Amino acid sequence: MSGRRNRPLTGAATGRIWQRRPLGWAALSLLALFVTLSQSCAAQPQAGRGAMPLVEHVGTYVWKLEDAEFGGYSGIEIMDHGTRYMALSDRGTLRWGAVQRDDQGRIEGLTSDGRARLRDSKGKVFTSGWTGDSEGIAIGRDGTIWISFEGLSRVAAYDAPDAKARPLPRPEAFKHFLRNSSLEALAITDDGTLLTIPERSGAATRPFPVWRFRNGTWDQPFSIPRTGDWLVTGADVGPDGRLYVLERDFLGLLGFRSRVRRFDMSDTALTHEQTLLTSRPLQYDNLEGIAVWDDDQGIRITLISDDNFNFVQRTELVEYRVTEPAE
Known part of the structure; x- marks a missing residue:
């Protein structure tokens, strides 16, 4: 706010406000119409290389909970055939519980069975900010919880939600990521190989580097366009x-768009890029976390939004089913 005091609107000042009002209401009306149209349209699969699967919206659930530490969810894991979850807040908090679904497999509720604050390697609880900005989560087959951090760029392992961190070595490149734009994404393969991707690549025309940790060593074998x-x-x-x-695209007053791409993955390359879905502006909130799992009918994608602890935003869980074309 400026340092000038508010003054009563009189005379010419009132006239100027009144003259501009019709234009303001018109703009608001157009914006409201745009929001309505955006929210009424489902995200459409986009053409990519290879045979395109059928991508269907299963449902959207708005999650609410009376807890001061609820919100800011930047990562999620869905387990036990869609009946359990673990969600990661960007303020260094893990929350877990059960997913309640209806007969059609749509989310109708989530329980909160536990919550824990992440700790450093000495067992000290993180405060939110530079060291506690947790963004990506992956859970190994042995139950190890892996977390990537965006502020002080690093990846750490946790044997339990409230256990001490076991940090991995930091490559020199991790020290040069853009501030507040580093290790947003984290994934793990069946054999325990970790993959992490920064939010920004460092230049608009530079691909996103995919960093890989296996056999105790980091390398960067491939990148994403x-x-x-x-x-x-x-x-x-x-x-x-x-x-x-x-991925996310922020459009200012028009909110967010989201996109999901997938790639075939070999030891040396990512190939056969497909864009599975692209949402329209304001269709969903700020989707930041993704879990991909088998729901016995096909692949299910669960997305979760980060409300930034902002009362005008919401925590959404958005689900899609991916059905592969017949051979």
Whole structure:
């Protein structure tokens, strides 16, 4: 706010406000119409390389909970055939519980069975900010919880939600990521290989580097093409062995768009890029986390939004089913 005091609107000043009002109401009306149309339209699959699967919206659930530490969810894992979850807040908090679903498999509720604050390697609880900005989550087959951090760029392992961190070594490149734009996405393969991707690549025409940790060593074997203003917010390795990447485009007053791409993954390359879905502005909130799992009918994608602890935003869980074309 400026330092000038508010004064009563009189005379010419009142006239000027009144003259501008019709234009303001017209703009608001157009914006409201745009919001209505955007929210009434489902995200459409986009053409990509290879045979395109059928991508269907399953449902959207708005999650609410009376807890001061509820919100800011930047990562999610869905387990036990869609009946359990673990969600990660960007303020260093893990929350877990059960997912309640109706007969059609749509989410109708979530329980909160536990909550824990992440700790450093000495067992001290993180405060939110530079060291506690947790963004990506992946859970190994042995139950190890892996977390990537965006402020002080690093990846750490946790044997339990409230256990001490076991940080991995930091490559020199991690020290040069853009501030507040580093390791947003984290995924793990069946054999325990970790994959992490920064939110920004460092230049609009530079691909997003995919960093890999296996056998105690980091390398950067492949990258993801960067297009337009899309930035990486999440990643997961699906039951089909493909890498799924969630991206976001922020449009100011028009809110967010979200996109999910997937890639076939070999030891040396990502191939056969497909854009599975692209949402319209304001269709969903700020989707940041992605979990890909098998619901016995096909691949299910669960997305979660970060409300930034802002009362005008919401925590949404958005789900899609991916059905592969017949051979």
